[in-house]
Protein backbone atom coordinates (compact mmCIF):
# COMPACT_ATOMS: atom_id res chain seq x y z
CA UNK A 331 0.00 0.00 0.00
CA UNK A 332 1.32 3.40 -0.97
CA UNK A 333 0.18 6.78 0.25
CA UNK A 334 0.75 10.11 -1.47
CA UNK A 335 0.94 13.67 -0.24
CA UNK A 336 1.88 16.87 -2.01
CA UNK A 337 4.00 19.73 -0.68
CA UNK A 338 2.33 22.92 0.40
CA UNK A 339 3.67 26.45 0.11
CA UNK A 340 2.87 28.88 2.91
CA UNK A 341 1.72 32.37 1.89
CA UNK A 342 1.51 33.41 5.55
CA UNK A 343 4.38 31.54 7.12
CA UNK A 344 4.76 29.26 10.09
CA UNK A 345 8.00 30.44 11.67
CA UNK A 346 8.61 29.86 15.38
CA UNK A 347 7.62 27.28 17.98
CA UNK A 348 5.47 28.00 21.03
CA UNK A 349 6.39 24.64 22.54
CA UNK A 350 9.56 23.07 21.15
CA UNK A 351 9.08 19.65 22.79
CA UNK A 352 5.56 19.26 21.36
CA UNK A 353 6.42 21.13 18.16
CA UNK A 354 3.48 23.52 18.54
CA UNK A 355 3.64 26.60 16.29
CA UNK A 356 3.95 30.09 17.76
CA UNK A 357 1.93 31.53 14.87
CA UNK A 358 -0.91 30.49 12.59
CA UNK A 359 -0.20 30.03 8.88
CA UNK A 360 -2.00 29.83 5.53
CA UNK A 361 -0.79 27.71 2.63
CA UNK A 362 -1.65 26.31 -0.78
CA UNK A 363 -1.29 22.61 -1.51
CA UNK A 364 0.33 21.77 -4.85
CA UNK A 365 -0.69 19.02 -7.26
CA UNK A 366 2.29 18.36 -9.56
CA UNK A 367 4.91 17.49 -6.92
CA UNK A 368 4.51 14.49 -4.66
CA UNK A 369 6.01 12.23 -2.02
CA UNK A 370 4.88 8.61 -1.95
CA UNK A 371 5.46 6.26 0.98
CA UNK A 372 4.96 2.67 1.93
CA UNK A 373 5.55 1.21 5.40
CA UNK A 374 5.85 -2.56 5.81
CA UNK A 375 6.44 -4.11 9.21
CA UNK A 376 8.96 -6.96 9.20
CA UNK A 377 9.07 -10.07 11.40
CA UNK A 378 12.10 -9.00 13.46
CA UNK A 379 12.69 -6.21 15.97
CA UNK A 380 15.90 -4.84 14.46
CA UNK A 381 16.48 -1.39 13.01
CA UNK A 382 14.11 0.24 10.56
CA UNK A 383 15.24 0.48 6.93
CA UNK A 384 14.62 3.62 4.92
CA UNK A 385 14.95 3.67 1.14
CA UNK A 386 14.51 7.06 -0.52
CA UNK A 387 14.23 7.13 -4.32
CA UNK A 388 15.77 3.65 -4.49
CA UNK A 389 18.74 4.37 -2.17
CA UNK A 390 19.31 3.51 1.50
CA UNK A 391 19.10 6.70 3.56
CA UNK A 392 20.35 6.90 7.13
CA UNK A 393 20.25 10.69 7.51
CA UNK A 394 16.46 10.89 7.91
CA UNK A 395 16.04 7.51 9.63
CA UNK A 396 15.77 8.64 13.27
CA UNK A 397 13.09 11.24 12.48
CA UNK A 398 11.17 8.75 10.37
CA UNK A 399 11.42 5.99 13.01
CA UNK A 400 10.32 8.44 15.72
CA UNK A 401 7.27 9.36 13.67
CA UNK A 402 6.31 5.69 13.22
CA UNK A 403 6.78 5.12 17.00
CA UNK A 404 4.17 7.80 17.69
CA UNK A 405 1.60 5.71 15.85
CA UNK A 406 2.74 2.09 16.34
CA UNK A 407 4.50 2.50 19.72
CA UNK A 408 8.15 1.85 20.62
CA UNK A 409 7.59 -1.86 21.12
CA UNK A 410 7.00 -2.67 17.48
CA UNK A 411 8.65 -4.76 14.80
CA UNK A 412 11.17 -3.09 12.51
CA UNK A 413 9.73 -1.38 9.47
CA UNK A 414 10.86 -1.09 5.89
CA UNK A 415 9.97 2.37 4.64
CA UNK A 416 10.11 3.20 0.96
CA UNK A 417 9.80 6.76 -0.20
CA UNK A 418 9.67 8.29 -3.65
CA UNK A 419 9.50 11.97 -4.54
CA UNK A 420 9.52 13.66 -7.93
CA UNK A 421 11.37 16.79 -6.74
CA UNK A 422 14.62 17.67 -4.85
CA UNK A 423 14.56 16.88 -1.12
CA UNK A 424 15.56 19.14 1.80
CA UNK A 425 16.15 22.12 -0.47
CA UNK A 426 13.40 24.44 0.68
CA UNK A 427 10.70 22.84 -1.41
CA UNK A 428 8.63 21.66 1.56
CA UNK A 429 9.68 18.04 1.09
CA UNK A 430 9.31 17.37 4.82
CA UNK A 431 5.66 18.47 4.65
CA UNK A 432 4.71 16.00 1.92
CA UNK A 433 7.02 13.26 3.23
CA UNK A 434 5.72 13.28 6.81
CA UNK A 435 2.08 13.62 5.76
CA UNK A 436 2.53 10.59 3.47
CA UNK A 437 4.46 8.70 6.17
CA UNK A 438 1.77 9.21 8.83
CA UNK A 439 -0.95 8.11 6.45
CA UNK A 440 1.01 5.03 5.28
CA UNK A 441 1.83 4.02 8.88
CA UNK A 442 -1.78 4.44 10.06
CA UNK A 443 -2.94 2.30 7.14
CA UNK A 444 -0.29 -0.33 7.87
CA UNK A 445 -1.36 -0.74 11.48
CA UNK A 446 -5.05 -0.39 10.59
CA UNK A 447 -5.39 2.71 12.71
CA UNK A 448 -6.64 5.12 10.09
CA UNK A 449 -7.71 7.96 12.29
CA UNK A 450 -9.69 10.98 11.12
CA UNK A 451 -7.83 13.48 9.00
CA UNK A 452 -7.34 16.04 11.77
CA UNK A 453 -5.91 13.43 14.15
CA UNK A 454 -3.42 12.30 11.49
CA UNK A 455 -2.59 15.91 10.61
CA UNK A 456 -1.78 16.55 14.27
CA UNK A 457 0.61 13.60 14.39
CA UNK A 458 2.34 14.80 11.21
CA UNK A 459 2.46 18.33 12.60
CA UNK A 460 4.19 17.12 15.74
CA UNK A 461 7.09 16.00 13.52
CA UNK A 462 7.09 18.80 10.92
CA UNK A 463 4.70 21.71 11.54
CA UNK A 464 3.96 22.30 7.87
CA UNK A 465 3.17 18.59 7.30
CA UNK A 466 -0.18 19.03 9.03
CA UNK A 467 -1.28 21.30 6.17
CA UNK A 468 -0.50 18.67 3.48
CA UNK A 469 -3.43 16.58 4.74
CA UNK A 470 -5.75 19.18 3.21
CA UNK A 471 -6.21 20.55 -0.31
CA UNK A 472 -6.41 24.01 -1.84
CA UNK A 473 -6.02 26.93 0.56
CA UNK A 474 -5.34 25.67 4.06
CA UNK A 475 -5.22 27.45 7.39
CA UNK A 476 -3.38 26.16 10.42
CA UNK A 477 -4.16 27.92 13.69
CA UNK A 478 -1.76 28.11 16.59
CA UNK A 479 -4.34 26.63 18.97
CA UNK A 480 -3.89 26.13 22.70
CA UNK A 481 -3.27 22.48 23.38
CA UNK A 482 -3.28 21.16 19.83
CA UNK A 483 -2.92 22.52 16.37
CA UNK A 484 -6.08 23.01 14.38
CA UNK A 485 -5.98 22.84 10.60
CA UNK A 486 -8.62 22.97 7.86
CA UNK A 487 -9.15 23.80 4.18
CA UNK A 488 -10.73 27.22 3.57
CA UNK A 489 -11.16 27.10 -0.22
CA UNK A 490 -10.83 24.04 -2.46
CA UNK A 491 -8.27 23.73 -5.28
CA UNK A 492 -10.75 24.27 -8.08
CA UNK A 493 -12.46 27.22 -6.41
CA UNK A 494 -9.48 29.48 -7.09
CA UNK A 495 -7.09 27.56 -9.34
CA UNK A 496 -3.89 29.57 -9.01
CA UNK A 497 -0.63 28.37 -10.54
CA UNK A 498 2.80 28.14 -8.94
CA UNK A 499 6.08 28.34 -10.84
CA UNK A 500 9.00 27.14 -8.72
CA UNK A 501 12.40 28.49 -9.76
CA UNK A 502 15.04 26.06 -8.54
CA UNK A 503 18.33 27.83 -8.00
CA UNK A 504 20.19 25.07 -6.15
CA UNK A 505 19.40 21.40 -5.68
CA UNK A 506 21.62 20.54 -2.69
CA UNK A 507 20.33 20.21 0.88
CA UNK A 508 19.96 23.38 2.95
CA UNK A 509 22.70 24.35 5.42
CA UNK A 510 20.45 24.63 8.49
CA UNK A 511 17.14 22.87 9.14
CA UNK A 512 14.08 25.07 9.52
CA UNK A 513 13.54 23.71 13.05
CA UNK A 514 17.00 24.76 14.23
CA UNK A 515 16.69 28.10 12.45
CA UNK A 516 13.34 28.85 14.13
CA UNK A 517 14.79 28.19 17.57
CA UNK A 518 17.77 30.43 16.83
CA UNK A 519 15.48 33.23 15.61
CA UNK A 520 13.30 33.05 18.74
CA UNK A 521 16.39 33.27 20.96
CA UNK A 522 18.39 35.92 19.15
CA UNK A 523 16.40 37.93 16.60
CA UNK A 524 15.29 41.35 17.89
CA UNK A 525 12.38 41.23 15.42
CA UNK A 526 10.96 37.88 16.55
CA UNK A 527 8.41 39.16 19.07
CA UNK A 528 6.93 41.67 16.68
CA UNK A 529 6.76 38.95 14.00
CA UNK A 530 4.64 36.79 16.32
CA UNK A 531 2.52 39.72 17.47
CA UNK A 532 1.58 40.87 13.96
CA UNK A 533 0.85 37.46 12.47
CA UNK A 534 -2.91 37.54 13.21
CA UNK A 535 -3.24 40.71 11.08
CA UNK A 536 -1.49 39.08 8.11
CA UNK A 537 -3.59 35.95 8.49
CA UNK A 538 -6.81 37.98 8.55
CA UNK A 539 -5.76 39.91 5.41
CA UNK A 540 -4.82 36.71 3.57
CA UNK A 541 -8.00 34.90 4.62
CA UNK A 542 -10.09 37.85 3.42
CA UNK A 543 -8.18 37.97 0.12
CA UNK A 544 -8.84 34.26 -0.45
CA UNK A 545 -12.53 34.61 0.44
CA UNK A 546 -12.88 37.49 -2.02
CA UNK A 547 -10.52 35.91 -4.60
CA UNK A 548 -8.64 39.22 -4.49
CA UNK A 549 -5.28 38.44 -6.12
CA UNK A 550 -3.73 41.87 -5.45
CA UNK A 551 -4.51 41.73 -1.76
CA UNK A 552 -3.15 38.18 -1.49
CA UNK A 553 0.00 39.23 -3.37
CA UNK A 554 0.63 42.19 -1.07
CA UNK A 555 0.20 40.34 2.21
CA UNK A 556 2.11 37.23 1.02
CA UNK A 557 5.20 39.13 -0.14
CA UNK A 558 5.15 41.25 3.00
CA UNK A 559 4.87 38.20 5.26
CA UNK A 560 7.66 36.37 3.41
CA UNK A 561 10.08 39.29 3.56
CA UNK A 562 9.25 39.83 7.23
CA UNK A 563 10.06 36.18 8.02
CA UNK A 564 13.39 36.46 6.21
CA UNK A 565 14.15 39.75 8.01
CA UNK A 566 13.67 37.91 11.33
CA UNK A 567 16.19 35.32 10.07
CA UNK A 568 18.73 37.85 8.76
CA UNK A 569 18.70 39.69 12.10
CA UNK A 570 19.34 36.56 14.18
CA UNK A 571 22.80 35.70 15.51
CA UNK A 572 24.52 34.13 13.68
CA UNK A 573 22.34 35.23 10.76
CA UNK A 574 20.25 32.72 8.87
CA UNK A 575 20.42 33.48 5.14
CA UNK A 576 18.91 30.94 2.77
CA UNK A 577 19.02 33.08 -0.37
CA UNK A 578 21.64 33.10 -3.10
CA UNK A 579 22.22 35.55 -5.97
CA UNK A 580 19.72 33.76 -8.17
CA UNK A 581 17.02 34.03 -5.50
CA UNK A 582 17.40 37.81 -5.61
CA UNK A 583 17.55 37.85 -9.40
CA UNK A 584 14.25 35.92 -9.42
CA UNK A 585 12.68 38.51 -7.11
CA UNK A 586 13.71 41.19 -9.63
CA UNK A 587 12.18 39.16 -12.44
CA UNK A 588 8.89 39.03 -10.56
CA UNK A 589 9.07 42.78 -9.88
CA UNK A 590 9.62 43.43 -13.62
CA UNK A 591 6.61 41.27 -14.48
CA UNK A 592 4.50 43.16 -11.93
CA UNK A 593 5.53 46.44 -13.55
CA UNK A 594 4.11 45.01 -16.79
CA UNK A 595 0.86 44.28 -14.88
CA UNK A 596 1.32 40.51 -14.87
CA UNK A 597 -0.69 38.95 -12.00
CA UNK A 598 2.17 37.31 -10.09
CA UNK A 599 3.85 37.46 -6.68
CA UNK A 600 6.70 35.60 -4.98
CA UNK A 601 7.31 33.73 -1.80
CA UNK A 602 10.47 32.05 -0.47
CA UNK A 603 10.81 29.45 2.29
CA UNK A 604 13.78 28.05 4.21
CA UNK A 605 15.83 27.56 1.07
CA UNK A 606 17.02 29.41 -2.03
CA UNK A 607 14.11 28.53 -4.34
CA UNK A 608 11.63 31.21 -5.35
CA UNK A 609 7.99 30.27 -5.74
CA UNK A 610 6.01 32.56 -8.04
CA UNK A 611 2.25 32.38 -7.57
CA UNK A 612 0.20 33.63 -10.51
CA UNK A 613 -3.16 33.58 -12.21
CA UNK A 614 -3.39 30.84 -14.89
CA UNK A 615 -3.30 33.46 -17.68
CA UNK A 616 0.25 34.46 -16.66
CA UNK A 617 1.72 30.97 -16.23
CA UNK A 618 3.68 30.79 -19.48
CA UNK A 619 5.05 34.33 -19.25
CA UNK A 620 6.14 33.77 -15.63
CA UNK A 621 7.77 30.46 -16.42
CA UNK A 622 9.64 31.85 -19.44
CA UNK A 623 10.86 34.88 -17.47
CA UNK A 624 12.07 32.80 -14.52
CA UNK A 625 13.72 30.20 -16.79
CA UNK A 626 15.68 33.03 -18.44
CA UNK A 627 16.82 34.47 -15.08
CA UNK A 628 20.54 34.10 -14.32
CA UNK A 629 21.28 31.19 -11.98
CA UNK A 630 17.97 29.37 -12.37
CA UNK A 631 18.71 25.66 -12.82
CA UNK A 632 15.20 24.60 -13.73
CA UNK A 633 11.56 25.51 -13.20
CA UNK A 634 8.60 23.41 -12.12
CA UNK A 635 4.98 24.36 -12.66
CA UNK A 636 2.10 23.22 -10.52
CA UNK A 637 -1.55 23.86 -9.97
CA UNK A 638 -3.31 23.43 -6.66
CA UNK A 639 -4.12 19.96 -5.43
CA UNK A 640 -5.79 17.82 -2.81
CA UNK A 641 -4.69 16.53 0.57
CA UNK A 642 -2.88 13.30 1.43
CA UNK A 643 -4.51 10.10 0.20
CA UNK A 644 -4.05 6.36 -0.16
CA UNK A 645 -3.17 5.32 -3.71
CA UNK A 646 -5.18 2.64 -5.49
CA UNK A 647 -3.52 -0.78 -5.32
CA UNK A 648 -1.75 -1.53 -8.60
Ligand code: PMV
Nearest residue numbers: 340343344462463464603604
Ligand atom coordinates in the same frame (compact mmCIF):
# COMPACT_ATOMS: atom_id res chain seq x y z
O1 PMV B 1 7.44 22.42 8.88
P1 PMV B 1 8.86 22.81 8.92
O2 PMV B 1 9.49 22.52 10.23
O3 PMV B 1 9.64 22.24 7.77
O4 PMV B 1 8.92 24.44 8.73
C1 PMV B 1 8.36 25.11 7.64
C2 PMV B 1 8.89 26.50 7.56
C3 PMV B 1 8.55 27.29 6.31
O5 PMV B 1 8.49 26.45 5.17
C4 PMV B 1 9.66 28.32 6.07
C5 PMV B 1 7.24 28.06 6.45
C6 PMV B 1 5.96 27.29 6.30
O6 PMV B 1 4.95 27.73 6.87
O7 PMV B 1 5.93 26.28 5.59
